[in-house]
Amino acid sequence: MYELLDKRTANTSDRVQTPMIELSGSSLNLGFMPYGQWWRRHRRYFWQHFRPEAIGPYRQTQQSAAHMFLQKLCDNPSDLRKLIHFNFIKVALKVGYDIDVDDGDDEYAKIAKEALEGPVEGLVPGKFLVEFFPSLRHIPPWFPGATSQRLWAKWQAAGERLKNVPFSRAKAKLGHHTSEEEEIVKDVVAIAFEGGTDTVLSATLSVFSGVSLHPEVLRKAHAELDAVVGPHRLPDFNDWDSLVYVNAIIKEALRWHTVTPLGVPHATTNDDDFRGYFIPAETMILPNVWACMHDPDVYEDPDVFRPERFIRDGKLDSTVQDPAAFVFGFGCRICPGRYFAEAALFINVACALHVFDITQPLGEDGQPIEIKPGHTDSLISYPEDCRCMIKPRSAAAETVIRSHATAARQALNERTSGR
Template sequence: MELPPTVTICVLCTLLAAIYAAFKPRRGPLPPGPRGYPIIGNTLQMPREHAWVTFAQWAKDYGPIIHLSVLGSPLFVLNSPDVISELLEKRSAIYSDRPVIPMAGELIGFSEYMTLNRYGDRLRESRKLMLGALSPRSAPALNAIEEVKALELLPRLLHAPAQFRAHLRWLVASVVYQVTHGYRVESCEDPLVQSAERLNDLFGRLLEPGAFLVDSFPFLRHIPDWFPGAGFKAVAKREREALIKARDEPYDMVREQVIRGTATPSFVADLVERNSNPTPEEDNLYRSVATVFYLGGSDTSVSALESFFLIMLLYPEVQRKAQAELDCVLEPGQLPKFSDRSRLRYLSALLLEVHRWNPVVPISIPHCVTEDNVFQGYLIPKGSSVIANTWAILHNPDLYPDPFEVVPERYLKQDSPAKSEKINPDPRAFVFGYGRRACPGQMLAEDTLFIAAATILAMFDIAKALGPDGAPIEPKVQYDGGIICHPSPFDCRITPRSKEAERFMRNIAV
């Protein structure tokens, strides 16, 4: 059978690339890894889902840094905090680039956004803008928004508890759009939210290995649209237009409000007021950064909140301890505030376990090395992709005893001066990224999770759903295998903790 021209060309290029890679002189040996096949290397061995689990298993055989070859391209997986610290943080000057991802980055346009920015001035400017808006100086204003949104979450959970996942999505979207655009989100059916959520889902699928042939064979982006196998170009054109629309519609809305003098304080309104006549480059930067607030952080925050609910089902004794602490700290009829946070030590420890137990991003988006680098006698060649296996670190029993159990107390034993900092380290050092690619929205994400969890536990009990026979239904503890992991759908009972709590929530206006 005759092969399509596109496939034939790709096979020939794979052979040439593999031969070149095999005979290219190197400055030193590569780290160990599973033995691959001639030409294609480890391509067929690469796990399609839950790669972090497979990588953690391989680390037991090959050590904390694993070398893989995927169609001639080197990939290094880091499985220990020491190695990650040395390479991605101490050597961040050469480990902070991103590899070129043709479909997502160049053809659809995600390379203009912070997550896939190449390392350089645009990334630095983007981070500066975002960190400026989310600085500790801005915390009081941001916290006020989050407290109001957490309050408005309560009647939604009261009246439609079975829709708790949709309510969590509303909460995160409501906070983010209020902060970035001064925009009030009434429901998840809001067209702006629908558009952004669709792009979030698309971005996750685009980063899955082997999603599009052009990512393995970048030259294909230059083939004519009519060429056999070029259907990806029509997909890219459609999604690029959708991305531009999701970026521009809310931004232009705020810009018009600023001109009319009706804008609500927000990140975008502040940008427009400070620079009413930006250059085309500045205008593009402002729009992309405003979009990244949602595209970069909403799905991860929703995943963390979903894990919080799942943990409450599985560990009712943990829930009771957190509620007892809230009852002790709060006055009767009072809702938690950020000012109470320092006294809610058990709840804070519980949220650290939410981050650790099933990290929302189990393996990092690949970093790219910008020059040859030698580490412990091994060569990391220029242009290699490097990923951190966050899941492996957070489930290493040498770091976290009983890693598959939720144990908030593990973080409350730090008072002992003799305690080693290497046991039960703060998981936030790992879950928010590394080095110069660390998440600039960490403060907003942590604050939203805290106030939501505290408010929910102050007013509700969360328990397993009941079957037709009245027996509790055991939830299936399983997470999907995407870039951002969500727990599989599960049901639960969400009931007011008291008649007084129910009356209070019924009187909240939304």
């Protein structure tokens, strides 16, 4: 896979242009743009704001949002999915548009959720006949039986809302641009908002799911966090390198549940010859990331959630294949939000594991409900059943949660009011 998608990236970084890109409302998304100047300009602008040297200032926002998330989760543990989603939306809006959203403000969550439905449902290769018969797109939505057309109209409207609603509110803060530059800025912040939420949501859910089903993993994480962080504070970015087991849990979650099981399809620009096979131009290449992450020759018992596989002699074992080298994609198309994503995952996972017991859910009879780990089968895949029981580990942990959330809110209010 590397040889084709990394070493030959100049010829394998295109995207097949199907009518579904526009119909699913994804034309603004640099992730689906053809390889060329327009994509390059978007990517350059994105990278300026998300490369490792640029993302340091976002950490404070990520950390404050994580602290507020813990308190909300403490109060409403059954809303796990909704609260993680809101947390990442809050960060994306602050970082991308300098917009602050209050708790319970669901407008933007709704915009992001609706806008993601198109790419997630519509860009699974071969799902819609219009990919093979492009003229089908011209059947009007009112035509009897034209259910797909109505869906496409809805997705395109959602894509437009994603691109325009937050931007119009933040335009003044985003500086003056020519109309062409404005198009790029609009697209890029929208994709950071869209692409930066559900992918990290899926990976975080995978951590909660894996840990809740494996009490011994949580016990080890607690032991490490107690030793490194102690009971009086929450983990912060300075603890990142010291929390070896927490890092291994994140790696294992990214491996065990693959966020994009077939990556994002690449395509060839020119004819090529690969190990004796002729590959014509415009051939779609689907990297089977899921299979690589579940290869028993590389990861023993691949279906088992076992963070220890990444550790040797108390350190992360650099001889074990790092899932990050696969799950963020390949070549010139590799995910440019990966450093930001890794920071978001670290701070939220470390903080949540530090203060919560996360266990299998109990039924009315008090017995554990059996959860069968499964995954949804769309472009972005989610763990299917993430029910788990979440409770503060102790009264002291609850005090830490509440005091940090109050401090985070105060800091945010001070920053917002310019004090």
